[in-house]
Amino acid sequence: MDSIALSRQMLDGDRMIVNMGPSHPTTHGTLRIVLELEGETIVRATPEMGYLHRGVEKLGENLSYQQFIPLTDRLNYCSAIMNNVGYTTAVEKLLDIQIPKRAEHIRVLMSELSRVADHIVCVGVNAVDIGAFTAFLYLFKQRETAYDLFEMAAGQRLHTSFTRIGGVFRDLPEGFVPLAERFLVECSESIDELERLLTRNPIWHDRTKGIGVISAEDAVNWGYTGPSLRAAGVPQDLRKAQPYLGYETYDFDIPVGTTGDVFDRYLVRVEEMRQSLRIIRQVLDRLEPGPVMVDDPKVALPPKEKVYTRMESLIHHFKLIMHGMDMPVGEVYSATEAANGELGFYIVSDGGKNPYRIRVRPPCLPIFSSFEDQVKGGLIADAVAVLGAMNIIAGELDR
Amino acid sequence: MPEMNINDAVMTTRLDAVVNWGRKNSLWPMPFGVACCAIEFMSMMASRFDLSRFGAEAMRFSPRQSDMMLILGTITNKMAPVLRTIYAQMAEPKWVISVGVCASSGGMYRTYATLQGVDRVIPVDVYVPGCPPRPESIILGVMKLQEKIEKESLSMRKDHIARFYESLARQESLQAEKGLTSQQAIREMLMDAGERGVGTIF
Amino acid sequence: MIIEQIDAQLPGTVTDRHAFRGDQTIVIARENLLAVVALLHREGFQLLVDITAVDWPEREQRFDVVYHWLNLASQERLRLKVPVAEGESVPSLTGTFKTADWFEREVFDMFGIRFDGHPDLRRLLTWPDFPGHALRKDFPLDGGDPFCMEGCTAPYNNGERN
Numbered sequence A: 001m002d003s004i005a006l007s008r009q010m011l012d013g014d015r016m017i018v019n020m021g022p023s024h025p026t027t028h029g030t031l032r033i034v035l036e037l038e039g040e041t042i043v044r045a046t047p048e049m050g051y052l053h054r055g056v057e058k059l060g061e062n063l064s065y066q067q068f069i070p071l072t073d074r075l076n077y078c079s080a081i082m083n084n085v086g087y088t089t090a091v092e093k094l095l096d097i098q099i100p101k102r103a104e105h106i107r108v109l110m111s112e113l114s115r116v117a118d119h120i121v122c123v124g125v126n127a128v129d130i131g132a133f134t135a136f137l138y139l140f141k142q143r144e145t146a147y148d149l150f151e152m153a154a155g156q157r158l159h160t161s162f163t164r165i166g167g168v169f170r171d172l173p174e175g176f177v178p179l180a181e182r183f184l185v186e187c188s189e190s191i192d193e194l195e196r197l198l199t200r201n202p203i204w205h206d207r208t209k210g211i212g213v214i215s216a217e218d219a220v221n222w223g224y225t226g227p228s229l230r231a232a233g234v235p236q237d238l239r240k241a242q243p244y245l246g247y248e249t250y251d252f253d254i255p256v257g258t259t260g261d262v263f264d265r266y267l268v269r270v271e272e273m274r275q276s277l278r279i280i281r282q283v284l285d286r287l288e289p290g291p292v293m294v295d296d297p298k299v300a301l302p303p304k305e306k307v308y309t310r311m312e313s314l315i316h317h318f319k320l321i322m323h324g325m326d327m328p329v330g331e332v333y334s335a336t337e338a339a340n341g342e343l344g345f346y347i348v349s350d351g352g353k354n355p356y357r358i359r360v361r362p363p364c365l366p367i368f369s370s371f372e373d374q375v376k377g378g379l380i381a382d383a384v385a386v387l388g389a390m391n392i393i394a395g396e397l398d399r
Numbered sequence B: 001m002p003e004m005n006i007n008d009a010v011m012t013t014r015l016d017a018v019v020n021w022g023r024k025n026s027l028w029p030m031p032f033g034v035a036c037c038a039i040e041f042m043s044m045m046a047s048r049f050d051l052s053r054f055g056a057e058a059m060r061f062s063p064r065q066s067d068m069m070l071i072l073g074t075i076t077n078k079m080a081p082v083l084r085t086i087y088a089q090m091a092e093p094k095w096v097i098s099v100g101v102c103a104s105s106g107g108m109y110r111t112y113a114t115l116q117g118v119d120r121v122i123p124v125d126v127y128v129p130g131c132p133p134r135p136e137s138i139i140l141g142v143m144k145l146q147e148k149i150e151k152e153s154l155s156m157r158k159d160h161i162a163r164f165y166e167s168l169a170r171q172e173s174l175q176a177e178k179g180l181t182s183q184q185a186i187r188e189m190l191m192d193a194g195e196r197g198v199g200t201i202f
Numbered sequence C: 001m002i003i004e005q006i007d008a009q010l011p012g013t014v015t016d017r018h019a020f021r022g023d024q025t026i027v028i029a030r031e032n033l034l035a036v037v038a039l040l041h042r043e044g045f046q047l048l049v050d051i052t053a054v055d056w057p058e059r060e061q062r063f064d065v066v067y068h069w070l071n072l073a074s075q076e077r078l079r080l081k082v083p084v085a086e087g088e089s090v091p092s093l094t095g096t097f098k099t100a101d102w103f104e105r106e107v108f109d110m111f112g113i114r115f116d117g118h119p120d121l122r123r124l125l126t127w128p129d130f131p132g133h134a135l136r137k138d139f140p141l142d143g144g145d146p147f148c149m150e151g152c153t154a155p156y157n158n159g160e161r162n
Helices: A002-008 A056-060 A069-073 A080-095 A101-130 A133-154 A176-198 A202-208 A216-221 A227-231 A262-285 A304-309 A311-322 A364-369 A371-375 A380-390 A394-398 B014-024 B037-045 B080-089 B101-105 B135-150 B159-178 B182-196 C002-009 C030-042 C100-111
Strands: A015-020 A032-038 A041-048 A329-338 A341-350 A357-361 B029-033 B068-072 B095-099 B126-128 C014-018 C025-028 C047-055 C063-071 C076-084 C089-091 C114-116
Touching (some): A041 A371, A041 A380, A056 A069, A056 A357, A101 A176, A101 A202, A101 A262, A101 A380, A133 A176, A133 B037, A202 A262, A202 A380, A216 A227, A227 A262, A304 A311, A329 C076, A341 C047, A341 C063, A357 C047, A364 A380, A371 A380, B014 B135, B029 B037, B029 B080, B037 B068, B037 B135, B068 B080, B068 B135, B080 B159, B095 B101, B159 B182, C002 C076, C030 C076, C047 C100, C076 C089, C100 C114
Parallel strands (some): B029 B068, B068 B095, B095 B126
Antiparallel strands (some): A032 A041, A329 A341, C014 C025, C047 C063
16 A cells, blocks of 8 residues: 555656545445556556455355355345345255245345345445435435335345255245335336436536446456356356346346447446336246245245244254255356346355355456456546446455 | 543533523434445435434535534544544534444454454444344444433533544554555554554544 | 367377366377467357466476357357466467457456456556455465454364365
């Protein structure tokens, strides 16, 4: 930190170093960008991260597979359920078990709700940084309804820990489906309002069009995935390309942009919100009663009534908690399409109670590493706009 | 936990009452938003839970222009010196609310990288537990701080702030002397405090 | 499939292979890494998804540097593992894949494996004079901090501390 400043003192007096962060006015987690400016033009931008590195991967080696689920919530904290789903999908791939149909439907429903919630934060906060505060306030009302839905289903607003290995935590309660139907209508109207505010707004165009342009080959070379890659023109979406949880049976489109600039990313996110609402509609139509947890006592905790009355269930319960599940020896990599891109979990198991190694592949790390290329030659205000469009969530970036 | 004794022999005068009334009803927050608690803070500033009712609408991200620092999220060892610098830049009177368990005690992250509680390096006034605390809990924390401010007096000495600045000077001299980064200097001060059986470095 | 291509064009480089749970994995020696990577780039594996490492302290070649690739056209995935001993370095892929930059820095930070040819190999997640490499199996979870586990009643490993 100090050595960068000292070495730059030898430069000629026209260049100025501006330090953005780690405590900075934009509302995206904690990261640091050292900007080297000539006048107002950015000549170099050195991003620095790690200010939220909490040691999650190391902690995972000391916790059992079930105990790791609350840690996954706190990765991308704007859309916690998608991280839960990604992790439990990876462990289920390792165990080679199949979850029941209703659990799949509920996981898809909650994932798409989380995707909408995450895009609300990303677009809202991007708008706030550029100066459009109203969009944020209008959108956050819908996020509060999404929080109500999460609280009904999982008991917690933000860090839901909703999925379990083999299914979901519990079935959806009584009032969930009517509130979800109301949410579909209200959120769709809110997105219309947002589009009326921003999409044809000339100030928004000036601030976001042509800023942070990236070509498709460059995006792939930098390792982009998710809305930023689709905005650059590459139609890669794991829900269509390598479907999981029954996504191949739903009818939805993938928005693809052309230039990859901030405006395209905004448009891709807004359209993805609409498509997510479409998927939620289809899930609500095909929800059928059934079990929400796999029926295997070696994987799923037995219901409490049985634990207190039957010896066999008590033994299964004890064994699952104290000795963990019987894991095969091997390694898997499983990826799902999170709100930011390809969220991958690479789990190495040596057959013991705790995983030998858990690796989280963060979707925003390669995107953030390309920050310099995106803002070189631009102004500081453009750097703020690009940073907002990248949707850097520090919990996922630093783990 | 640091000792923040309000001298028992303090009598609040009418002037104190007026000044405290003004201070507690216009707390300008500085959100030190680092992780997930910042999202609940955003919810709190939005229309449903609205912190502006308490006079705290002017959310300034600059420490020079605010008087209440809300530490929102896990503070890692890499971030600790940054937090101390920002706290040092705030002008008095200043208060700190540590929101969430990660800031209060390290939370679920008992690892090499996480500071086990922000009160190890900074004086804290109110702790709000929760992971993340509901916006209503954070508002309750602000209300508790208001109750605390009511009982203050202009003649009261704030020992903890003086000790903080002194510890900052010690940290800088340690860095200069041994050529360490600020993070490593704070780690050394923490280990040293641990050996003496003290919980904080100030 | 890509493994047949590698066997055809660079015979003898693949020292081990398996397909556990459908993930095709190959193990190659570090001398052949750049050749295999050039082949992969030609054959359409243009998205380098992840670089990480695993520590097996009982083995002589202690670390396994693990690469994951995705072929956007055929949606085929490949995992490549390169065993490395302590003190040995691995050629860097930053020439071909710009995304390798920060992933390799992270592996250096967490494991101490150096990458030859990397433009700026320094720590990414921890601070510059952090003592040690965090994800190695002989590095304690609390980093030697006596406060970290003080008063901790949660069972880690059934009550034992690491």
